[in-house]
Amino acid sequence: MSFLHHDVPLTWYLLLSAALFSLGVVGFLIKRNIITVFMSIELMLNAVNLSFVVFAYQWHEVKGQIFVFFVMMVAAAEAAVGLAIIIAVFRVRATLAVDRINLMKL
């Protein structure tokens, strides 16, 4: 039953973090709905948070976890403001497709 007591190398956690970040970049590039593009940004933030937790574990350093806490707070504030901007843009343009939102002028 040595399989049950096997430890996981931190490399695998970091590779998972890199894969999630890359999937977030792909989503940011190929999605055409502004809300889904915003979700891809949240996915990238989460991937970076996983890296922070992994490195906090590696060096037994609590500051890494606190950094994740601050990133979460900033992401919550960013989501609130970003979604408000999306609502304002939708009110003016009546569309969510990023290809049709191509002017900064209202």
Next chain:
Amino acid sequence: MHLILFFLFAGFCLAGAINLLLQTHPINSALSLIVVMTSLAVLYLLLGAEFLAIAQIIVYAGAVMVLFTFVVMLLNAGREERTLGSRAAARVGFPAVVVLLAVLATIILRAQGLVSAHLGAGLTNDPNGSNLVVLSQVLFHELLLPFELTSVLILIAILGAVAIARADGSKVDGAERSAEK
């Protein structure tokens, strides 16, 4: 046990992220993002970050994603349309992202001295102290000012969100004009 849990929830994470890309309706993407965030909370738990696991579920899977689904339903967002721009982005973007992933994987695999994660181990191995105690001691003593500043940040963000999203007369006229076009 650690290995099984890691593979299970890492699989959920990747499946959720891929599903986010494949779905065309934003509400389905939002639900798969909730799967990703909840699985990440379990991975934080495996790495001995209990506080962050709970905060991840409350802040991300709870508050932020409720906001997302609320906006998707409020704006009645439908299926996204495939346009010329998305095909060009896919053609240029995929090789660039493959290169990015390859570079990141090379750096990670060449890194020396990474330990193995052991279930039950955390920031402190002291039987009397917990990770939560260590974290709160640093957060509320050394980093008290940044912690208090985040509350100001959240307050400003709430005020800004209300100010931006508020409907006023000129913007409603603009919506009617663009609808006529």
